[in-house]
Amino acid sequence: MGLRRLAVAAAVLAVCAAAVEGFDILQILGKHDEFSQFCKLLNETHLAGDINRDRTITVLAVANGDMGHLTSAHYSLGTIRHILELHVVADYYDEKKLKQLSHGATAASTLFQRSGFAPGMAGYVNITQHRGGKVTFIVDDAADSVKPVTFVKQIESHRYDYSVLQVSSVLSSPEAEAPVAPPAPVNLTELLSKKYCKSFAGLLAADAKAFDTINGTKDTALTLFCPVDAAVAAFMPKFKNLTAKAKTAILLYHAVPDYYSMQFLKSNKGKVTTLASTSVAKKDYTYEAQTEADTVTLDTTVTTSTIQATVRDDDPLAIYAVSKFLQPKELFKPKKAEDLAPSPAPEVPKKKTKKKPGSTSAAAAPSDDDSADGPAADDSADDAADKAGAAPSMLTRWGTAAAMVAAALALGA
Numbered sequence: 508m509g510l511r512r513l514a515v516a517a518a519v520l521a522v523c524a525a526a527v528e529g530f531d532i533l534q535i536l537g538k539h540d541e542f543s544q545f546c547k548l549l550n551e552t553h554l555a556g557d558i559n560r561d562r563t564i565t566v567l568a569v570a571n572g573d574m575g576h577l578t579s580a581h582y583s584l585g586t587i588r589h590i591l592e593l594h595v596v597a598d599y600y601d602e603k604k605l606k607q608l609s610h611g612a613t614a615a616s617t618l619f620q621r622s623g624f625a626p627g628m629a630g631y632v633n634i635t636q637h638r639g640g641k642v643t644f645i646v647d648d649a650a651d652s653v654k655p656v657t658f659v660k661q662i663e664s665h666r667y668d669y670s671v672l673q674v675s676s677v678l679s680s681p682e683a684e685a686p687v688a689p690p691a692p693v694n695l696t697e698l699l700s701k702k703y704c705k706s707f708a709g710l711l712a713a714d715a716k717a718f719d720t721i722n723g724t725k726d727t728a729l730t731l732f733c734p735v736d737a738a739v740a741a742f743m744p745k746f747k748n749l750t751a752k753a754k755t756a757i758l759l760y761h762a763v764p765d766y767y768s769m770q771f772l773k774s775n776k777g778k779v780t781t782l783a784s785t786s787v788a789k790k791d792y793t794y795e796a797q798t799e800a801d802t803v804t805l806d807t808t809v810t811t812s813t814i815q816a817t818v819r820d821d822d823p824l825a826i827y828a829v830s831k832f833l834q835p836k837e838l839f840k841p842k843k844a845e846d847l848a849p850s851p852a853p854e855v856p857k858k859k860t861k862k863k864p865g866s867t868s869a870a871a872a873p874s875d876d877d878s879a880d881g882p883a884a885d886d887s888a889d890d891a892a893d894k895a896g897a898a899p900s901m902l903t904r905w906g907t908a909a910a911m912v913a914a915a916l917a918l919g920a
């Protein structure tokens with residue numbers, strides 16, 4: 508068990524380190540009040556997420572007073588996103604590199620180019636170094652009337668990785684300003700039913716609270732892990748035994764109020780906080796995500812489920828079909844415990860008898876429902892889990908790196 512704990516602590520440490528190193532454009536610009544409007548738009552258009560996921564990138568930020576028509580005009584969010592994409596160069600340029608451009612000029616591709624909405628060279632910016640050291644940026648096929656924007660100063664840079672520069676005003680072009688049709692509304696039930704997750708769609712549709720919470724989150728940022736039909740069928744006997752509140756909690760347990768692209772999931776690991784953590788329960792309701800041999804696994808300590816297919820991966824909504832129903836440790840016995848108790852403890856609705864006389868005491872049934880039954884029942888479940896050697900509770904609080912280091916040292920000694 509000591510080894511197991513050590514391994515867990517080490518894994519958690521790795522996550523903390525990754526989080527510290529992570530590049531967050533909103534955090535960098537957030538330190539400077541004068542970029543609050545630019546920051547706000549990066550966030551609202553979800554471009555910030557794409558920037559953070561990228562490597563080798565240069566952001567051309569514009570100060571509040573220089574935002575001009577970008578804040579005053581009535582552009583749709585889709586159009587604003589395209590204009591902002593022109594400000595994200597898919598290459599590394601810090602001040603030094605700008606001042607040393609060979610031949611004094613270069614064309615660099617931007618995220619607008621990558622969006623697929625930029626015809627011809629409309630997704631490129633020309634960077635020109637002028638006599639006297641002035642550096643300007645202009646959209647490649649801009650009309651004669653468009654004035655170039657000027658490099659003002661370097662805000663922050665991390666060599667060959669990312670660079671954030673201030674420019675004098677907004678870069679734009681007719682192509683970027685073109686109206687963008689709003690994305691077609693997503694019908695969650697339809698999307699889930701089409702592939703892999705018809706049964707799960709049915710469970711959601713039957714639970715208004717779970718459905719409304721998930722449906723209400725999908726337009727902001729949502730990752731949904733939907734168990735494939737076979738997984739739902741296998742879990743149905745247990746599901747039926749849950750109280751109404753526990754059913755809602757377990758459905759919400761499959762939804763994460765954040766957008767995780769497949770690329771992001773494969774290159775990160777750590778604790779996943781779910782809609783059950785945030786909306787129904789005071790309890791943890793999290794699990795660990797990691798990638799092994801290119802397969803993303805979700806480990807709840809009760810079940811280990813793997814992502815089998817992508818139903819949709821389109822910011823701000825990702826839906827992945829998973830191999831097993833995710834069973835939270837808040838409602839079911841952790842894997843280790845099953846070794847001790849050959850017949851897994853049933854999850855029973857509150858009103859029914861929990862334990863038949865003579866049933867093994869090791870089976871000490873975890874509480875059926877967290878929010879419904881109050882603290883006493885919950886604690887007994889947790890105690891049972893702890894005694895059975897479940898992961899230490901500090902695992903769920905990996906935000907405190909210092910505690911983790913201390914724990915790792917203590918365990919490793």
Ligand SMILES: *[C@@H]1O[C@H](CO)[C@@H](O)[C@H](O)[C@H]1NC(C)=O
Binds near residue numbers: 547551727
């Ligand atoms: C980004 O927007 C979300 C709401 O969509 C908000 O909760 C969050 O605080 C914003 N982040 C920043 C850094 O502005």
Ligand SMILES: *[C@@H]1O[C@H](CO)[C@@H](O)[C@H](O)[C@H]1NC(C)=O
Binds near residue numbers: 647
């Ligand atoms: C950008 O550079 C290309 C190639 O050097 C050139 O053909 C084009 O005219 C330039 N565009 C502008 C707006 O300066």
Ligand SMILES: *[C@@H]1O[C@H](CO)[C@@H](O)[C@H](O)[C@H]1NC(C)=O
Binds near residue numbers: 695696697
């Ligand atoms: C979504 O799709 C389902 C199944 O196709 C349908 O029954 C439902 O009416 C649709 N909901 C909306 C809001 O369009």
Ligand SMILES: *[C@@H]1O[C@H](CO)[C@@H](O)[C@H](O)[C@H]1NC(C)=O
Binds near residue numbers: 692693723726
């Ligand atoms: C789900 O949310 C959409 C908005 O994205 C809304 O139009 C739709 O009516 C909602 N569906 C249900 C069944 O409430």
Ligand SMILES: *[C@@H]1O[C@H](CO)[C@@H](O)[C@H](O)[C@H]1NC(C)=O
Binds near residue numbers: 744748854860
């Ligand atoms: C459901 O609850 C009943 C009554 O407590 C129990 O006999 C049965 O084994 C449970 N089923 C499952 C799958 O947990």
